[in-house]
Amino acid sequence: MLLHDIAAAWRDVAATSGRGAKVGRLSSVLSAAHPEEVEIAVALLIGRPRQGRLGVGPAAIGRAWPNQSAATPTLTLVETDTAIERIKGIGGAGSTDARLRALRGLLERGTAVEQQFLRALLYGELRQGALEGVMLDAVARASDIDPTVVRRAHMFVGDLPRVAREAKTGGEPALRGSTVSLFRPLQPMLAQSADAIDEAWPEHGAVIDYKFDGARIQVHKRNDDVRAYSRKLRDVSASIPEVIEFVRALPADELVLDGETLAVNQDARPLPFQVTMRRFGSRLDVGRLRQELPLHTVAFDVLYRDGAPLVDLPLTERLRQLDRLVPERHRAPRLETNDADQAGAFLRQALETGHEGVMIKTLDATYDAGRRGGAWTKIKPAHTLDLVVLAADWGHGRRRGWLSNLHLGARDEATGQFVMLGKTFKGMTDQMLTWQTERLQQLAVAHDNYTVQVRPELVVEIAFNDVQTSSNYPGGVALRFARVKRYRGDKLAEDADTLEAVRRLLPAGQ
Numbered sequence: 182m183l184l185h186d187i188a189a190a191w192r193d194v195a196a197t198s199g200r201g202a203k204v205g206r207l208s209s210v211l212s213a214a215h216p217e218e219v220e221i222a223v224a225l226l227i228g229r230p231r232q233g234r235l236g237v238g239p240a241a242i243g244r245a246w247p248n249q250s251a252a253t254p255t256l257t258l259v260e261t262d263t264a265i266e267r268i269k270g271i272g273g274a275g276s277t278d279a280r281l282r283a284l285r286g287l288l289e290r291g292t293a294v295e296q297q298f299l300r301a302l303l304y305g306e307l308r309q310g311a312l313e314g315v316m317l318d319a320v321a322r323a324s325d326i327d328p329t330v331v332r333r334a335h336m337f338v339g340d341l342p343r344v345a346r347e348a349k350t351g352g353e354p355a356l357r358g359s360t361v362s363l364f365r366p367l368q369p370m371l372a373q374s375a376d377a378i379d380e381a382w383p384e385h386g387a388v389i390d391y392k393f394d395g396a397r398i399q400v401h402k403r404n405d406d407v408r409a410y411s412r413k414l415r416d417v418s419a420s421i422p423e424v425i426e427f428v429r430a431l432p433a434d435e436l437v438l439d440g441e442t443l444a445v446n447q448d449a450r451p452l453p454f455q456v457t458m459r460r461f462g463s464r465l466d467v468g469r470l471r472q473e474l475p476l477h478t479v480a481f482d483v484l485y486r487d488g489a490p491l492v493d494l495p496l497t498e499r500l501r502q503l504d505r506l507v508p509e510r511h512r513a514p515r516l517e518t519n520d521a522d523q524a525g526a527f528l529r530q531a532l533e534t535g536h537e538g539v540m541i542k543t544l545d546a547t548y549d550a551g552r553r554g555g556a557w558t559k560i561k562p563a564h565t566l567d568l569v570v571l572a573a574d575w576g577h578g579r580r581r582g583w584l585s586n587l588h589l590g591a592r593d594e595a596t597g598q599f600v601m602l603g604k605t606f607k608g609m610t611d612q613m614l615t616w617q618t619e620r621l622q623q624l625a626v627a628h629d630n631y632t633v634q635v636r637p638e639l640v641v642e643i644a645f646n647d648v649q650t651s652s653n654y655p656g657g658v659a660l661r662f663a664r665v666k667r668y669r670g671d672k673l674a675e676d677a678d679t680l681e682a683v684r685r686l687l688p689a690g691q
Contacts, residue, residue, distance in 0.1 A: 182218045184261045184291065185254035186210055187225055188298035194226075198596050200315060207319035211345065214258075220346040221262045227316055227341060228302060231262065232269040235303065237280055239625055242303050245284040250293045261287070304626050304636055312597040312675055313341055324348040326356060334359040336368045336550035339414050361437060361490040364401050366410040368551030369439065370482075372540060372559040374682075378524050381558035383543050386519035388496060390481055391531045392538040392559055393513070394454045395443025396461040396671055398478075400428045402436040411461070412671045419464050423471060424478045431506055437485035438507075439548075445477045450535040454667055462670065481513040481540075484548055492548035496556075499548070517544070528560060537561055564646065564686070566591070566660075566678045567669055569599050570639040573621050574632050576606070576614075583614040584621050584633060587665070589643060591656060591680040599637045600656040600680050608644070608664030617668075640669040640677055648686040656680050658687065 190210040194203050207226065214222050224231045237245075264287045271279045288296055317335060321328040326348055334356035335344045347355045361367060375381035397412040398421070407425045408418045418425055424442050444452040444460055452474070460474045483503045484492050491499050503512060516527045528539045538561040546556035568589040576585030586606040590599035609617075617639075624635040644666045651659035658680075669676075 182214050182222070182258045183254045184256045184258055184295050184298070186213065187222055187258060188292075188294045191226060191298050191301070192294055200318075200595055203315050203597070204318045204322060207316060208322035211319055211323035211349075214349070216346065216350045218258050219349045220342040221258050223316060223320070223345040224342040225258075225261075225298075225302060227313060229342075230265055230302065231342065232265050235265065235268050235280070235284075237268070237284060237303065238623070239304065241277070241281055242284070242300070245281045245288065246300075247285060247289045247296075249289075250296050251290055252292070254292050254295065256287075256290045256295060312592075312594075314594070315597060316341060317344075320345045320348055324352065326353045330356050332551070336552070337361060337365075339366055339368055361485045361492060363403050363435060363437065363485070364406075364408055366399050366401070366414040367437075367484070367492075368414075369397060369399065369412060370548050370550050370557060371553035372557035373553055373555060375541075375558050375560055376564070378521055378528060378539075378541070378560060381541050381560065382521045382524065383541070386517070386544060387524070388500065388515055388517050388542045388544060389524050389527050389539050390513040390515035390542070391534075391536045392540050392561065393441045393443055393479060394451055394537045395441040395457050395479070398424065398440055398442050399484075400424065400436075400438045400440070402428050402431070402433065402438075404434055405429055413673060417461065420461055420467060421476055422467065423476055427478050427511065433486050433506055435485065435487050436483070436506070438480045438503075439482040439484055440478060440480035440513075442476045442478050444474045449477065458670055478511055479513050480507045480511055481515075482548065483507075492550065495545040495547065496542055497544050532562065565642050565644050565666060566683065567640050567672060567676065568602075568643050569637045569674045569677045570617075570621065570635060570641055571599060571601055571637055572632050572634045573617070574604075574606075575630075580606075580614065582618075584618040585609070585614060587617075587641065588632075589641070589660075589663070590637065590677075591683050592675070592677045593656075593680045599674070599677070600654075602651075602654050602656040602658050602680070602683060603660045603663055605643065605660075605663040605665060607662075608666065613665070613668075637674050640672040640674060642666040642669050648683060650687065656683070658683055 190206055193206050197203050211219055211222060268280050268283045288299060291299060317331055318328055321331040330353055335341055337359040338344050399410045401408050407429045408416055409421055409424050411417045421442060444457040446452055456474060460470055460476055463470055480503060483499055486502060518524060531539050541558045543556045549556060568591055570587050571590040572588040573584035574586035576583045586604050588601055589603050590601050593600045621633055621635050624638055625633050626636055627634040643663050645660040646662040648658055649661055650657060
C-alpha cells in the first residue's frame with residue numbers, strides 16, 4: 182500500500198462532515214491494507230505514529246521542508262514507517278542536523294498530498310479528522326465484525342492499531358478472546374456529569390463514594406512485580422514508589438486495582454490537584470519529593486484477582502472483593518443507600534473534608550472500561566468542563582509578553598473537529614501564565630502578531646456560571662464568566678467534553 186492511499190483517505194475524511202461517510206471511507210482503505218500494513222495505517226490516521234514523537238519541533242520541520250514534491254506516488258506505507266523509525270532513533274552529537282536530513286529525504290519522496298499529510302502528522306493535527314470512535318467503527322466494518330466486539334477488545338488492549346491488526350489477522354474469534362491481562366493496562370471506566378444528587382439518583386439506590394481531586398491510577402501486580410499506569414495508560418511506577426510498595430504488600434498474588442493517588446497534608450486533607458501532579462509527573466528527586474509531598478493511595482475498584490477477570494461482575498461483588506483485599510483507610514469512603522437525602526448528606530461530608538464531590542454508581546453495574554455511560558455519575562458543586570486550547574492571544578498591560586487569552590474548544594462527535602465556544606483570560610496565576618506561554622509556543626502551528634494557533638492537545642478544566650446561545654462562536658453557544666481552574670495533564674484531547682454535552686447545559690427554551 183502506498184502512503185498516497187492513506188493521505189487521500191485523510192484528505193477525504195477531513196472534508197466529510199457525516200460520521201457514516203467517514204467510517205465508510207476509512208473502512209475502505211483498511212480493507213485494502215495487507216495485515217502487516219493495517220497497524221501502521223491506523224496509527225498514522227489517528228495521528229499517533231507507532232514510534233511516538235520524533236523530537237522535531239515546528240521550526241525544524243520548516244527548515245526540512247522541500248521546495249518541490251514528487252509528481253507520482255512511489256512511497257509505500259512500510260517505507261514511511263521505517264523512515265520514521267530511523268528518524269526517531271537518531272541520537273548523539275549532530276543528531277538534530279541528521280534528523281533534519283533524514284526528514285527532508287522522506288518529504289522529498291512525497292507527492293503534494295502526501296507532504297500535506299506528513300506535515301499534519303508531525304504537527305499533531307490528524308486527530309481532528311479521525312477520532313478513535315470513528316476509527317473503531319471503521320475497523321469493525323473493514324473486518325465484518327460486530328462493533329461492540331471491537332470496542333470491547335479495545336477497552337482491554339488499550340491500543341487501537343493493535344486491535345486493528347488482530348481483527349485483520351484473526352477476525353472476530355481473536356477479538357472475543359481479549360480480556361484483562363496483567364501489565365497491559367485497560368481503558369478506565371468514565372463517568373458522566375450531573376449538577377445535583379436528584380438529577381442522577383437511580384431508582385433502586387446506589388453506591389456513593391468520594392470523588393477525589395487526584396491522579397487516576399491503575400495498578401497491576403504479579404507477586405513482587407508491581408506497576409502503576411496513568412489515566413493515559415503510561416507507566417508511572419518510577420514516580421510513585423509508595424503506591425508500588427502499598428500494592429505489593431496486599432494479600433493477592435495477581436491483582437489489578439483502579440483508584441487514585443493524591444498528595445495530602447499532615448491532617449490527611451487533600452492538597453490541590455497541581456500539587457499532586459508535581460509528584461505524579463516527576464522522575465527526578467523522587468526520594469526528596471516523597472518526603473515533602475507524600476501520596477495517599479485510594480482504591481475504589483478491583484478488576485482482576487489471582488487469574489480471574491472481575492470486570493463482568495456487578496459492582497457489589499467487586500466491592501466485596503475489594504474490602505477483603507484493601508485496608509479501610511485505603512478504600513474510598515462509600516455509602517450504599519436507597520435514600521437520596523442520605524446521599525446528599527454524604528456529599529456535604531465529602532466537601533467538608535476537602536474533596537471534590539461524590540460518585541454515584543449503580544449497584545449492578547459491570548466495569549464498562551473506556552466508556553462514559555450512565556452507570557457512573559460524578560457530582561461536583563460547580564459547573565466545570567474539560568475543554569481543549571485551540572489558540573491564545575498575547576496579553577497586554579501587566580500581562581505583556583505572556584500568552585493570556587485562551588481560545589477554548591469542545592469536541593464535535595459528529596465531525597471529530599474541535600469547535601470554539603469562547604475565550605477566557607481569568608483565573609490564571611503568574612506561574613500558570615509563564616508555563617502556558619512556553620508550552621503553547623511549543624505547540625504552535627501558526628501565528629501572527631496577536632494570536633498563536635496551537636495543536637489541539639492541552640486540556641484545561643474551565644469553571645463557569647452558565648451556558649448561553651451565541652452567534653459569536655461556531656458552536657452556537659458560549660460560556661458565561663468562564664475561568665481557568667487547572668490544566669488537566671492527565672487527559673488527552675479526545676477526553677475533552679463534547680459540544681453536545683455543552684449544549685445540554687443550555688437553560689430550557691434556548
